Amino acid sequence: MGQSSYIVEQMTASFDGAIHRRGDAGYEPARRASVWNALTPDRYPDVIVQAASEADAVAAVRLARTEDLRIGVRSGGHSWAGNHVRDGGMLLDLSRLDAVTIDPQARTAAVQPGARGNETLAALAEHGLFFPGGHCVGVALGGYLLQGGFGWNGRVHGPACLSVEAIDVVTADGELVHADAEQHPELLWAARGAGPGFFGVVTRFHLRLYERPAVIANGVHRYPVSVLDEVFTWAHAIGPQVPRAMELMVVLHRDEHDEPELVVTAPVLMDDEAQAREALALLETCPVLGRATMSLPYVPVSLEDLYAGVQAAYPDEHRYATDNMWTHAPVEDLLPGLHRIAETLPEAFSHMLWMNWGPSPPRPDMAYSVEDDTYIALYGVWEDPARDAQNIAWATERMRELEPHASGIQLADENLGRRPARFVSDANLARLDALRERYDPDGRFHPWMGRLDPPAAA
Ligand SMILES: Cc1cc2nc3c(=O)[nH]c(=O)nc-3n(C[C@H](O)[C@H](O)[C@H](O)COP(=O)(O)OP(=O)(O)OC[C@H]3O[C@@H](n4cnc5c(N)ncnc54)[C@H](O)[C@@H]3O)c2cc1C
Structure with missing residues (x-):
């Protein structure tokens, strides 16, 4: 009897969920369904356990322990990299635990x-x-x-x-x-x-x-990519004055004519309409406002409207490759890289997100420890598998070119398997390693798919 059939026999007695061994009819649909990205990783766990209860999750870990299987955990499967899908071991799918x-x-x-x-x-x-x-x-x-x-x-x-x-x-x-x-x-x-x-x-x-928040509103201004320098220089300059309840973003994407364009947008979620209007008036200080191809200075919206707007950039059943960076570099240092991103932008719905985030207040002590003034992320989005290599390279290589200006990455849009980068402070990475050694001495859980270790002390 193979190892995985032994697992199945052990679990079926008390298990409410489903178990798919590699080779079973249900295995490949379960593996594919575990990843939202249509670019399903070419990695194959031995067994997929779909837990239906907390007790199932406990039983799955105990069996993985007995059988010496490494575990990849999935909740919603929105990891762009499909981090939970690893070769060998167990994929533990918790998506049914949604109370x-x-x-x-x-x-x-x-x-x-x-x-x-x-x-x-x-x-x-x-x-x-x-x-x-x-x-x-x-x-x-x-x-x-x-x-x-x-x-x-x-x-x-x-x-x-x-x-x-x-x-x-x-x-x-x-x-x-x-x-x-x-x-x-x-x-x-x-x-x-x-x-x-x-x-x-x-x-x-x-x-x-x-x-x-009582008031939700947005402003939207669309610019041709020919004013890229002016738009990003202005966006960097106003960043520190942007109220914290306003999310200033610049999206570089292809418009309805398939031309690259910049969309400045800034949802505000506040308690007072006058304050929201004042905040969004900041968007009209852009020195090239007159070059905007469309301006909506103040639009009252619902959260559902905001979701729908974002969702348009992330269609289902598409292939995705992402990468990202935090930075506080002066805009002049970033502009050459931003131009290159625009010049090489793949097909719609591929895009770049520039987001104003800092300056951040002091945070309590927690593993999360890398953030910065500005966030830049690339999303290659396509349908044709023949474009995989080119679009993966676009996200990864454009970000690699900007690496000298980065202070780290967000794990939200991580691409660690292809481009290892710094995602927590050096001290916190060492503390995480020590805690893993204490709580998971046998390496039951997969670590990150890539990491950048701090340089060894001289
Ligand atoms: C369309 C889209 C939009 C997104 N928008 C945002 C956004 O606005 N803001 C943002 O911050 N991020 C965003 N993300 C990134 C997203 O938050 C991360 O990919 C996150 O990991 C997704 O959660 P999930 O449960 O679906 O992850 P999964 O893919 O299920 O899990 C990712 C990894 O987290 C670990 N993990 C998950 N669940 C558990 C658990 N219960 N116990 C232990 N480990 C676990 C595992 O290592 C797993 O491999 C977006 C992603 C997509 C695809």
Whole structure:
């Protein structure tokens, strides 16, 4: 009897979910369905376990331990890199664990990892409550919260992991433990930022909630790419004055005529309309406003409208390659790289996102520790498999060219398997290594697909 059939026999007695061994009819559909990106990685776990309950997750880890299988964990499968799909071992799929329990009085929620950010926000809205959930429909909270989490009003509330007060986690030895400030504080510390290198299975996140902003509005100004220098120079200059409840972004994409263009957009989520109008008036200070091909200075919108706008750039059933960087480099140093990105922009819906994020306030001690004034991310988006190599290279190589100006990357859009980069501070990487050694001495959980180690001390 093969190793995986032994696993299946052991688990079927008490297991509510589904198990697919490599070679079974259900295996390949389950593997493909575990990744949102149509560019499914060419990596094959031995067995895919689809848990239906917390007890299933515990049973899966115990069996992986007995059978000495490494585990890749999936919540919503929105990792662009398909980080959970590794060769050999077990892919533990938690997408069916998607319960959301809200305590409106305490302003807290307990969410399972498969819960979608947008659905959670809709449920919170019924109580006038809010959480900095991600910008796209369908992104599950599991991977999102572990990697940091850059969501609506993220500059006000910080990366979403900042609002994780406790977790329930299955450790490598198969025990379900609660980690908070008093119990297993180091596991909570790691879960706030270790992202796809976390060494445990989080089955529930306990979140702090906020009041829902009363006013949601946006401004949109479209520019030809010929004013790229002027637009980015202005955007960098106003960055520090942008209110924290305003998300200033510049998107480089192809317009309806297939020409590269720049879209300046800045959702505001505030409590007061006058303040929102004042904030969005900042967009009209762009010195080339007269060159805009379209200007919508102030548009009252719903959160659903904002989701729909973002979603248009991330269609389902497309192939994706991403890469990214944080930077505080002067705009003059970035412009040559930004030009090159524009000149080589692949087919629609490929795009670049430039986002104003800093200056950030001091953060509490947690694994998340790398952020900067400006965020730049590349998203190659295409359908034809024949374009894979070219578009993967676009995202990876354009970012490699800008590397000298980067202070690190976000794990949200990581491309560590192709371009290792710095994602937490050197001290926190060393602390994560020490914690992994303590909580996962046998290496039960896959680490990041790539990492940049700090230079050895002389
Ligand atoms: C269309 C799209 C839009 C996005 N928009 C945003 C955005 O606005 N802001 C943002 O910050 N990010 C965004 N992302 C990135 C996204 O947040 C990350 O890819 C995140 O990991 C997705 O969460 P997931 O649960 O789907 O991840 P998965 O792909 O399921 O998991 C990613 C990795 O996280 C780890 N992991 C996941 N769940 C668990 C768990 N329960 N226990 C232990 N480890 C676990 C595993 O290592 C896994 O490989 C977006 C991604 C896509 C595809």
